[in-house]
Amino acid sequence: MRTLLLLFVLMNLDKLLKTGCCTETQDQILSITPKTQEQVDILKNISTQYETALWQPVSSHYIQEETEVHLFVPANSSETVKDLLQKGAITHEVLLANANELIEMQTRNDSTDPRSSSTFYDRYHSLEDIYYWINKTQEDNPSIVKVILIGSSYEKRPLYVLKLSLNNRPNKKAMWIDCGIHAREWISPAFCLWFVQYALSFYKINQEITDILDNMDVYILPVMNPDGYQYTWTTNRMWRKNRSISKSSNCIGVDLNRNFDANWCTEGASNEPCTEIYCGAFPESEPETGAVAGFLRSHKDSVQIYLSIHSYSQMLLFPYSCTLDEAENHKDLLEMVQEAAQLIRRHYWNTYRYGSGAKTIYLAPGGSDDWAYNLGIKYSFTFELQDRGRYGFLLPPSFISRACNEALLAVKTVALKVIEKT
Ligand code: ARG
Ligand code: ZN
Numbered sequence: 571m572r573t574l575l576l577l578f579v580l581m582n583l584d585k586l587l588k589t590g591c592c593t594e595t596q597d598q599i600l601s602i603t604p605k606t607q608e609q610v611d612i613l614k615n616i617s618t619q620y621e622t623a624l625w626q627p628v629s630s631h632y633i634q635e636e637t638e639v640h641l642f643v644p645a646n647s648s649e650t651v652k653d654l655l656q657k658g659a660i661t662h663e664v665l666l667a668n669a670n671e672l673i674e675m676q677t678r679n680d681s682t683d684p685r686s687s688s689t690f691y692d693r694y695h696s697l698e699d700i701y702y703w704i705n706k707t708q709e710d711n712p713s714i715v716k717v718i719l720i721g722s723s724y725e726k727r728p729l730y731v732l733k734l735s736l737n738n739r740p741n742k743k744a745m746w747i748d749c750g751i752h753a754r755e756w757i758s759p760a761f762c763l764w765f766v767q768y769a770l771s772f773y774k775i776n777q778e779i780t781d782i783l784d785n786m787d788v789y790i791l792p793v794m795n796p797d798g799y800q801y802t803w804t805t806n807r808m809w810r811k812n813r814s815i816s817k818s819s820n821c822i823g824v825d826l827n828r829n830f831d832a833n834w835c836t837e838g839a840s841n842e843p844c845t846e847i848y849c850g851a852f853p854e855s856e857p858e859t860g861a862v863a864g865f866l867r868s869h870k871d872s873v874q875i876y877l878s879i880h881s882y883s884q885m886l887l888f889p890y891s892c893t894l895d896e897a898e899n900h901k902d903l904l905e906m907v908q909e910a911a912q913l914i915r916r917h918y919w920n921t922y923r924y925g926s927g928a929k930t931i932y933l934a935p936g937g938s939d940d941w942a943y944n945l946g947i948k949y950s951f952t953f954e955l956q957d958r959g960r961y962g963f964l965l966p967p968s969f970i971s972r973a974c975n976e977a978l979l980a981v982k983t984v985a986l987k988v989i990e991k992t
Pocket of ligand 2: 752755880881
C-alpha cells in the first residue's frame, strides 16, 4: 500500500508542483487597488525597484488611490513582492496564477510551415513566420497585393507595408492600418494578418468590405516594431518599446507612440530612458517612427484614414491625446466610434469605451494618431482591442477570432462612414 502511494506521488510530482501547492513557481498577474497615498508610494516602489512589469497604468507615475493596478510578477520576485504588499497592508487579487502556461500556450503552435493549418489566423506568429506570410500573401495574390519596403528598424529589420488595391480608379483614396507599435500587444499584429486575410477572402462576398475596397486602397503595416516583437518571443514577453540603445543611459528602448512630433515629450511622456513611456532623444529619432512618418507624408493626399491598433482595454480613441483641446471635427469622429461601439455591443455583447484619447484615458503626447491628424489625415484613430484585463497582453489564442471580428466591425464602420462623407 505504502509503495503504491509513493508511486502515485512520484508519478504526479510534476503536476503537484505546477498547480496546487506552489504558486511561486509561476509568473502571476496581480490586481491591486491602493487605498491611501502611502500604499500608492509602496506600489510605485515595487513596480520600479523590483523585477516586475506594470500592465496598467502604463507608467508608475500614474498609480493613484482607488485606481486598479495590474502588475506582472515573475515567479522569482513573487515572494518579495507579496511580502512588501503584506507589510503595507495592501490586499491583492490574483488575476492570473499561471502566466507561464499561458505564454507557453501562445507560442507552442507556431509551425515552420505557417500555412499548413487552417487555423493560421487563430494563432500568434513569430516574426519570421510573419515575414514569410507577407511574402506568400503577395505571391498568391500578385494582382491585388503589393509589398512596399518603407524603411528598417533600429536593428535593421525590414518594415514592410502591404498595399491592397482592387482597381486603378483615378484619385483613389486610401486607408492606413499599423499594428504592433507596442511589442507585447500580440493581438495587434494578429489583427493586421486577420484583416488582410478577410479582405482577400470576402471581396465580392461581403458587401461592406467590397464597398470599402472598391473605393479605397488599404496600406497595412503588420509589425511596426519588429525588434521589440522579436524580443517578446525570445526574451521578455512583457517588452513594450523598441530596442534602441540610448547614449545617456543603460536602459534600452523608446516608446514609439511617444516619439512622433505632436506636443512631443510634454506631460504624459518621459525623457527618462528607463521608463516605459520614454519619448526618445528628439521627435522621430527612431527609424521605425521615421519610416512611418515619411511614408505618410509622401502619401498624405490620398490617405484619408489613419488607424493604429493596440491592446488592451477595449477603447476606440481619436485625437487629441496630446492636449485636452477638442479636434476640429470632434463631433464627426465621436459619431463614428459611437456607432462602431454600438454595433460591437449589438453583435458581440461586448463593451468598448470611446472618445478623445486625452479625455478617455490620459494625456499621451507624441502619438502616431495625433501626428497623422495634424498632418491632415482627419479620420485618425487608435483602437485598443480585447480584453479589459482578465488576460491583458496574454489574451489566449482562442480569443483571437472574436477580438479581430469586433475590431473589423469598427474598421468597416469608420471606413464606410468616411466613404459616405467624401
Ligand atoms: N495605450 C496607448 C498608449 O499609451 C494609447 C494611445 C492613444 N493615443 C495616443 N496618441 N496616445 O500609447
Ligand atoms: Zn499600445
